[in-house]
Amino acid sequence: MATEKKDVLFALIKSLSKSEKRQFKLYVGRLGGNSESNFLALFNLMDKSFAYDEKQILLKTNIKKQQLSNSKAHLYKQLLVSLRLSPIHQNVRSQLREQIDFATILYNKGLYNQSLKILGKAKNTAVENEEHTLAYEIVEFEKTIESQYITRSLSNRADNLSLVAKGLIQKNVMTSKLSNLSLKLYSWLLKKGFAKNEEDLETVTHYFNSQLPEYNFGSLGFKEKLFLYMAYLWYSLITQDFVSSYRYAQKWIDIYDAKPEMKKLNPVFYLKGYNYLLESLFMIKHHKKFRLTLDRFKVDIEQKNFLFNDNTESIANVYYYQNKLNLYFLEADFKGGVAYVPAVIDKIGEFKNKIDEHHIMVFYYKIGCMYFGVSDYKNSILYLNKIIKNKDLAMREDLLCFSRVLNLVAHYEAGIDENIDALIKSTYKFLIKMNDLQAVQKKMIVFLRSLTDLYPSELKSAFKKLHSELLEYENHPYEKRAFLYLDILAWLESNIEGIPISEIIKRKTVLLNK
Numbered sequence: 001m002a003t004e005k006k007d008v009l010f011a012l013i014k015s016l017s018k019s020e021k022r023q024f025k026l027y028v029g030r031l032g033g034n035s036e037s038n039f040l041a042l043f044n045l046m047d048k049s050f051a052y053d054e055k056q057i058l059l060k061t062n063i064k065k066q067q068l069s070n071s072k073a074h075l076y077k078q079l080l081v082s083l084r085l086s087p088i089h090q091n092v093r094s095q096l097r098e099q100i101d102f103a104t105i106l107y108n109k110g111l112y113n114q115s116l117k118i119l120g121k122a123k124n125t126a127v128e129n130e131e132h133t134l135a136y137e138i139v140e141f142e143k144t145i146e147s148q149y150i151t152r153s154l155s156n157r158a159d160n161l162s163l164v165a166k167g168l169i170q171k172n173v174m175t176s177k178l179s180n181l182s183l184k185l186y187s188w189l190l191k192k193g194f195a196k197n198e199e200d201l202e203t204v205t206h207y208f209n210s211q212l213p214e215y216n217f218g219s220l221g222f223k224e225k226l227f228l229y230m231a232y233l234w235y236s237l238i239t240q241d242f243v244s245s246y247r248y249a250q251k252w253i254d255i256y257d258a259k260p261e262m263k264k265l266n267p268v269f270y271l272k273g274y275n276y277l278l279e280s281l282f283m284i285k286h287h288k289k290f291r292l293t294l295d296r297f298k299v300d301i302e303q304k305n306f307l308f309n310d311n312t313e314s315i316a317n318v319y320y321y322q323n324k325l326n327l328y329f330l331e332a333d334f335k336g337g338v339a340y341v342p343a344v345i346d347k348i349g350e351f352k353n354k355i356d357e358h359h360i361m362v363f364y365y366k367i368g369c370m371y372f373g374v375s376d377y378k379n380s381i382l383y384l385n386k387i388i389k390n391k392d393l394a395m396r397e398d399l400l401c402f403s404r405v406l407n408l409v410a411h412y413e414a415g416i417d418e419n420i421d422a423l424i425k426s427t428y429k430f431l432i433k434m435n436d437l438q439a440v441q442k443k444m445i446v447f448l449r450s451l452t453d454l455y456p457s458e459l460k461s462a463f464k465k466l467h468s469e470l471l472e473y474e475n476h477p478y479e480k481r482a483f484l485y486l487d488i489l490a491w492l493e494s495n496i497e498g499i500p501i502s503e504i505i506k507r508k509t510v511l512l513n514k
Helices: 002-006 008-015 018-031 038-048 054-060 065-085 092-108 112-128 132-148 157-192 198-211 222-238 242-258 267-283 287-303 310-330 334-350 357-373 377-388 397-414 420-433 439-451 456-471 481-485 488-497 501-512
Strands: none
Touching: 008 038, 008 065, 018 038, 018 065, 038 054, 038 065, 054 065, 092 112, 092 132, 112 132, 132 157, 157 198, 157 222, 157 397, 198 222, 222 242, 222 267, 242 267, 267 287, 267 310, 287 310, 310 334, 310 357, 334 357, 334 501, 357 377, 357 397, 357 501, 377 397, 397 420, 397 439, 397 481, 420 439, 439 456, 439 481, 456 488, 481 488, 488 501
16 A cells, blocks of 8 residues: 555556556557557556566566666656547636647747637637636737737737736736645644634734625626635634524535536535535535435436546545434434445545545545444544544544543443553543643543542442533534534433433434423
């Protein structure tokens, strides 16, 4: 697995579909005289291999060691050329770039009017599809031709081009400012999670307000609205205003529904919007709307209502399976969730080379929580340890912190307490290092440490005492985030009443939906 990721050529070959491999071989055949070439022999060997093995390449091909680097580079380039020619990978952007290339060829041959004609059509297509960066590039090319050669075009041509260029610059500047703001907030969300304290809130609010550009909503195009809604969504999630995050996620999806062609042109953002719409509904525990939205998302995937390729297929599956697990949590159906885990693991294996490490760890945390819900603490610990032992995961501090807290609770419940003191100390140190030791976590650690000194007859009163202490933090602006990752109150009530945690959560869900 590690070797595959290190060698980019091997990873590219393994990502190819059967039709893409067939097309590549046809493409090579059309070149002539390549059937025995080094790069084709290299392709055939690597295609059949399960891992990148340099020794086997040198042994089974005519490639010498000093030629290997060049042969790999040449094969990589030819694969990309072949993929670029595939209709599957053609979209408006690639077609526009192709038209710019054609116009450049005609320009270099001195056929200026023909070049301008192609550029004019391409510009209209770019503007219609809100590809303003490419539209600006086309306009600048038109200006170059007009400024260097007499084309006998319209007399006001220069003025028109200048006005169009100015308008496109303004749109591109607005899009850039909004996308920069969105990206910065998204980076915060991925790395730090929710705001932990007043300082976090002030920092993120000041940044949001100072970087949000002034705008006239009526003049905003699709992309400007998209990045605007993204920015508001990330800000709402960071500040734990989940009703607002739901509102902006819905606006995000609405602009795609109003302009369906954008699902083909910007499919990844469409899928991401659906994911955060579902996540927001999960956070506000709107069970019925969550289920309906998830069902619509499933139909979208099955009917391929967006640009469907290897990348979007893997992204769509990641989002669907994560939210399917969330549905089991909403319904407190931990048994059903555990029964669903093998399908999730199979899907992770199917798309392992296309799913980033962060999303895999989110899966493991949800699976760990699911096993905890059915009192299978050993399997819960197994999946939580996959996160805890991952030293390369430098994102989502909340995920790292609460994995350790839940791991502590699982060890206690499993009766694996011979090293509980050492585990408590390491968890405590980790939380301090992450600057994430808050009241809820501190009380949990103190409580777990005290359990080893209590008599069995004292346990219920200890659980009740902690429950009453933590209850006051349930709606605290910053402490409440602990209950979003781990329903500590439900766990305490389960121990107090002596009934499964799933029953406690079901009871809460019924009350919430009344």
